[in-house]
Amino acid sequence: MPYELISGCQAAAIAVQRAGVDLVAAYPITPQTAIVETLANFEAKGELGGEFVSVESEYSALSCCNGAVAAGARVFTATSSHGLAYMHEMIQWCSGARFPIVMVNVNRAVGAPWVLDPDQGDSLSQRDTGWMQIYCANAQEVFDTVLQAFMLSEELLLPSLVVFDGFYISHTYEPVDVPEVEKVREFIGPPQFQAQVEPGVQANLHGLSKGETQLQLVRRRHEDMLRAPQVFTAINEKFYRVFGRSYKTVDATIPEGSKTAFLAAGSTAETVKWFLPELKGCGLIQLRMFRPFPGDELGRIVEEQGLERLIIVDRNCSTGTGGYFAQEVRAALYGLTVRPVIQDLLLAGGIDLTKDILAGAAEKSPGDKLVDQEWGVELK
């Protein structure tokens, strides 16, 4: 196995190079910068295999991708935090236009004030923009998910956001299995989707439409995105046969007899997993896919394991409501006959998830007075 010691950012960039793209348009921003640098290096060495467009802003980066993907190109971009926020208008446009774009977002808090720590609010605040969102827990997942995201997007004609934490993943070096270019390209193949613009064909695209038209288009987009878990599963079955790894939309590690589980996405899942042996009576549910939200699969796990309490690790906060993941889990499990107690462990600002915080949250037994929201900063 050709393992390489690389960072999460490098894993993402190498995956893009392995997949083979026609165009990359991106603007550097901490902590995503290493992705742009690595891709630029590929371009400088003539190994990118596509165009690398230097742009003056994130807005232009995604606009440039929009144009290329309309012409049938496979495109990639990456950003973080304020860069993602700056793209917001184009982000919505992509999904409405059904552009199968793959973008990496490296989580970083959105100001004010200027913060570099890996709050997930940047990507989570884009949850309603019609992009699929997949959260990665380590560099290998980053590499594999970027590859799979091209297939997922091009199959469903919907854009994908591949998300991982700044620094914990972006800047941490891990051994990653990096397959050869030929092997990856044979697996993924060239883009198969229909170009929207073609030479010689006059077409008016994405122009002013009636509300009735938009209703139909939104409905189609919604129904298509609901197929994502099924397509994701199929891609992973094939992926497993070639690369020996596969992923689920929601993964569970529940020790025998555990009635409490932490639910985490991104690097926090990896942290919880590391400490599980020391957190007696607790299991882990790792949420990979966030959009579409795999509520059915989550409910099945909760019911099968008879989980009575879920501690949701939210390194984010939707001000006025609480953590995004907790909101989503509450909504998803509302239909269960016996619903678990849901506690929201709030780590907004991107603070470090320590063993003490995890233990402090777990120690609150169902007999204690439970509160909906535990602020991680107080559990230290």
Place this chain on the structure above:
Amino acid sequence: MSGKTNEALLNYLYARGSEASSLNKTGGWRLAAPEKIKRLSPCRHDCLLHSEVPDWMEAVKGGRWEDAWQIMSRSNPFPALTGHVCFSPCTENCNRGRLDQELEIPAVERAIGEWRFDHYQPRRGPRAVKDPVAVVGSGPAGLSCAFYLSDHGYKVTVFEKSSISGGMLALGIPEYRLPREVLNKELAILEEEGITFITNRTLGEDLMLRELNNDFREVFLATGAWLPRQEKLAGAEHKSVYHALDFLSLFNTRQHVEIKDPVVVIGGGNAAVDSARSALRMNGINHVSLIYRRSRAEMPANPGEVEMAEQEGVELVFNANPAEVVTETASGSISAVLFNHSKTNREGLVLDTSRTFKKECGSVILALGQEPDYSVFDPLEEEMSLFAGGDLVSGPATVPEAIRAGRLAAFSIMAKIESRPGPDVFGISEQPVAFEELNLLGRSDLELQDRQKEPVLEAGRCLGCGTCNTCGICYLFCPDVAVEWINNNYEFNLDYCKGCGICVTECPARALQMEGGY
């Protein structure tokens, strides 16, 4: 817009199609609007009939021959004829000529006439139901008048002095310039349309104005200008001295002409050139001289025809005024013509009788001009209602001018009968569209630089100066959906026109303007 969703659009997962722009009626922003205009093209300006050349070119380009004929016949009912005999001033200032080569307008004109011959269908519905009108003279003026009257339902009778109809077309113009088959087809169609032709009737002899006035509601006189201008020329009374029109009539009706080689034709007009070229085509005639009293530049004849005559071998002699036809005393036949040197100065023609020369010849054709014969109208009575036109009024002119006169007469007659105001005499004061005004940069359809044999292709070379020729530049440039393709035409839908004026700026033919200006 209706509330219905665009089904076609939903074949896609995304919004695609023109529904988009059609929702936003940007017309409300407009302060000025483009409008189609028709500006004068050089060809129409120069055409003796002011024919709408760019319009029928456009129809031919699209293969819409019926439309082409309808447009053509508004000003010229006989394109097959004029396509042969007209000297085509229309081509002289054709703007296409500035780009590569001017359009061969007469060829397309002929093609429309020939299309009509092949596709003529007798008009349905009542024919010759309105008042009877007499036309005296079956030349181009008479035929044109008869056509328009008949076209409007009048019962028309055409009287002709000769044994065959056509006037100057049958008798004056040589067959090499106008194949008789073309004339015969025109005449056949006119008969089919319900016009009655009566030949061998001479005004003042067996056709009297009083009777015509009694028998017909109105009378149009188009007897032409056939009377040879009388010039004092000694010896000209000899029987072998022909007047040009007499000679041409005999020649054109294949009658015997007593003519001997070599032939001297005296004159500088079209009749002189026609006579010279015709004489050269006769058996036993090997040498024809065309002798004119002024210089070549002063010849009233069409220069192209003069060149053709020269190429065929007609000897051209200038600045020679005839003094006497010399007859050989013994045989009584013509032997020569004596000429004086002559030239034009400010006072007119000046003869130099000291410089003479003798041109030996067997026959002489005098083409010194002709004029209308007014004597046939005696007696004219005050209460008679008469219309007149063609050469009879204008003096010797061209076929298209006669056609125009006949048309004007027809509409004047109809206006009188129907108690309407008479037609405006079509006059042109506007300046034609200049080549420099055209905006040809954006046009991608200019690749055919040479003249094309195929009329449809040749018509496609027309730049449409001042007339929309559906090049589609306005449609292409309109940033909204204000230009629509409807019934083979680009039309404005002002609901969507912001009034930006881009179409006006870009129109290659200059057929658009902003209403109210910018």
